[in-house]
Amino acid sequence: MAHSGIEVLFEGQNFARLIGGLETTIAIAFVALICGLALGLILGVLRTLKNRVLRLVLRLYLEFFRIVPTVVLLFLFYYILPKTAGVNLPANEVAMLVFALWTAAEMSDIVRGALISVPKHQLESGLAIGLNRWQLYRYILIPQAVSLEIPATINLMTRVIKTTSLLLLISVADVINVGQTIVEANSKQYPNSVFWIYGFIFVMYFVIDYPLSWWATRMNRRRLERVND
């Protein structure tokens, strides 16, 4: 075959366009993660407080985001937000909002799990030196919980990054959407290009996600080793 199709990747502006799409993808993931993790931390702490109503509401929030698939969440917000709330956000921002709320829900469960697994003695020792509730969280519980939850948080990050692949569905010009456009423009002339374009996107996701999950696995193993001696 004279033309393997890989040339399409580097033809004209194609490569730059793909990188541009990748930047959009990363920007959305980044904003969603920062906001989602911060909100999740707060919600996780709130879920360890005694207030039953608050705990129930936050639990329902979590379960809703757990049960509804992310694809459906995207459409819910994309279609319904402008109609009912009259809020007309661009698709990028809808995506950030959905991913941030979803991340926050998952994060709140991770944080809560870590907080309640800090041994009770630690809490009592803190009380015994006169710390108030806020100081107890600030100096004892949250720092200890954070080290417990880091691997789970990194895994959540990799999930969020993978989920950005769904942006295409609400017509955000992410890396996949750009790739699809390029494929469509070239499929007649160079049918093999589809292999290279999607291959490139495949590799891009792997390159971003693999180091993160490798890091999470390693930290988890180290922690287990420390617990076991």
Added chain:
Amino acid sequence: MTKQIYSVSNLEKYYQKQHVLHDITFSIDEGEVVVLLGPSGSGKSTLIRTLNGLEPYQSGVLKFKGQEIQPDEKGWRKLRQQIGMVFQSYDLFPNLTVMENILLGPTKVQKQPRDIAQAEAKRLLEVVGLSEYANVYPRQLSGGQKQRIAIIRALALKPELMLFDEVTASLDPEMVRGVLNIISRLAKQDKMTMIVVTHEMNFAKRIADRVLFLENGELLETTAGTQFFENPQTDRAKEFLESMDF
């Protein structure tokens, strides 16, 4: 005249239906060392934890230096700065260095200036012979070292009363002595007022000004230290002493 530090009258406590503390009344004066003895499950640990607000109780009056204690979170928090407590499981905070563990109470709770608190912490570390460990994390210490740090973490708040709850129970035998010596020195030299729950009978004999003997949540006798070990007043205490090795 000696000053009364802590008094307990008619304290009652239940876990669901189980009656764990039954009409407990006693008091402790300044500089006095009171040892709580009794078989396991007698309520010693529950009693000492109640004195620091870690266990709720159903009725009775607790007074610190003559003032009745309000059993709410705010009341206890203020009091806990004046009552130091050390637990069986040492419970240093693993996320903080030794020095940070000691400074947490003085700087964050009592808002002491950091340099003053730090100077005091250094002095205390020297007293227990652990100066060179100021900047390590608890996991690098042995059990005995951790427990010594836990003691000075409590002392750093300059408490007027110290509570020791089975502080040597989870230590290896060779580490017990060092920890007990520190507590003895605190009692004899520094005249610290303290309430001690322990299974170490020789140690109890050495430091107790007074012994409270508990069984099944009841306070069976309150006897001067030397007298208790030579001539206990109740048969139950006699049997208890006979069953323990010295």
Added chain:
Amino acid sequence: MSSWQIIQQSLPVFQKGFKLTLWLSLLGITGSIVVGIGCSLLRYFRVPGLSQIATVYVEVSRNTPLLVQLFFLYYAFSIIGIKLSAELCGIVGLIFLGGSYMSEGFTGGFDGVSHSQIESGKAIGLSKWQLARFVIFPQGLSQSIPALAANIIFLIKETSVFTVIAIPELTNTALDLIGMYYHTNEYLLVLVVGYAIILIPLSIVLTLVERRVRYGTFGN
């Protein structure tokens, strides 16, 4: 037409999508469990060559999105002459993704068996295979039940991604209906309820199983 009527009229169409989602999930999950057990065994026994291949597969599969995997299967493979129907492509993709998640879950369970258990087994003279057969697999599998439960729910939700290759499952059905009749709120409601009908009872059942297995194994 009232919302209720709109919903009622759409129900037969949704029913088809609902069934397809269930079928695809069932096949995908079963396949994933088989692939997952296979890979975790290869890795556990460190079968030369194959265990490395299994590791590479697991890492590639769990670090890339299902949507990209599907595009690859659906569009790219057709170029090199492998033409799969959308449904088959969906099932293969789901198994490709799910296999690595299941493998990680089982491996985690095997790793979670305590050292003292393994040492006690060695102390009474068990061979490597006997140790695996009587100590590590039974305990490891019951320890991996929480991960298994999470993976099952995850994979069912992932079937919603099939909409990109136009498989008429639940999500695709809703999006098509919206495109045709514009009753967005009603159809989205049915869609959410559809997933809730599958996932809420399932997650309750899985929690019960999890609890039962835990009590059964450790007796507390």
